[in-house]
Amino acid sequence: GAVVSQHPSWVICKSGTSVKIECRSLDFQATTMFWYRQFPKQSLMLMATSNEGSKATYEQGVEKDKFLINHASLTLSTLTVTSAHPEDSSFYICSAKREFSSTDTQYFGPGTRLTVL
Amino acid sequence: AQKVTQAQTEISVVEKEDVTLDCVYETRDTTYYLFWYKQPPSGELVFLIRRNSFDEQNEISGRYSWNFQKSTSSFNFTITASQVVDSAVYFCALERGSGTYKYIFGTGTRLKVLA
Numbered sequence: 001g002a003v004v005s006q007h008p009s010w011v012i013c014k015s016g017t018s019v020k021i022e023c024r025s026l027d028f029q030a031t032t033m034f035w036y037r038q039f040p041k042q043s044l045m046l047m048a049t050s051n052e053g054s055k056a057t058y059e060q061g062v063e064k065d066k067f068l069i070n071h072a073s074l075t076l077s078t079l080t081v082t083s084a085h086p087e088d089s090s091f092y093i094c095s096a097k098r099e100f101s102s103t104d105t106q107y108f109g110p111g112t113r114l115t116v117l
Numbered sequence: 118a119q120k121v122t123q124a125q126t127e128i129s130v131v132e133k134e135d136v137t138l139d140c141v142y143e144t145r146d147t148t149y150y151l152f153w154y155k156q157p158p159s160g161e162l163v164f165l166i167r168r169n170s171f172d173e174q175n176e177i178s179g180r181y182s183w184n185f186q187k188s189t190s191s192f193n194f195t196i197t198a199s200q201v202v203d204s205a206v207y208f209c210a211l212e213r214g215s216g217t218y219k220y221i222f223g224t225g226t227r228l229k230v231l232a
Contacts, residue, residue, distance in 0.1 A: 043222045097218045108162040
């Protein structure tokens with residue numbers, strides 16, 4: 001089956017630093033990827049849609065200057081949390097839409113747990 | 118507005134019991150997709166099922182079954198003869214507009230299966 005990886009799986013950083021999270025589709029091309037955030041014991045909230053070769057589309061209430069998204073290739077999207085603060089601590093999950101798939105579904109990565117001290 | 122409601126926050130059952138997880142959705146779209154995902158403690162989402170709005174047939178996959186009723190906007194999930202490995206958080210999701218691939222997730226139901 002299709003596989004999506006995320007790196008790192010967890011990261012701890014100091015307040016004020018920036019953290020980059022990678023999302024890769026390992027065995028398929030993905031024009032579109034999505035970034036979700038999940039706070040402890042809460043649901044997944046869509047943050048943004050990442051489009052290869054163009055600017056990301058952010059959901060209402062998500063600061064685009066805070067969460068920088070770059071979709072540089074058909075298999076890689078990155079989310080950079082700039083000047084991270086403790087309130088940014090969360091579980092970040094990406095997903096990728098598989099191109100030319102008869103099942104028309106998206107595949108989720110294993111998530112990245114960010115802890116900001 | 119589009120919305121997914123999972124009213125059951127947490128359910129505990131004893132192993133081998135059957136359990137049904139409820140999902141009620143709201144949408145004005147005529148074409149839409151509904152999903153169920155399992156999220157074990159590791160955090161990785163496991164895809165369980167995708168159902169389009171035109172297919173109201175119930176589905177069974179091993180111990181799992183799903184009941185889709187458009188009349189009540191519900192897409193319930195039943196686990197038969199539950200096992201400890203079924204312990205996880207289960208999310209119901211609605212694709213926000215056909216073809217967008219943007220999912221609206223419910224708040225999830227935490228299932229605890231006790232040995």
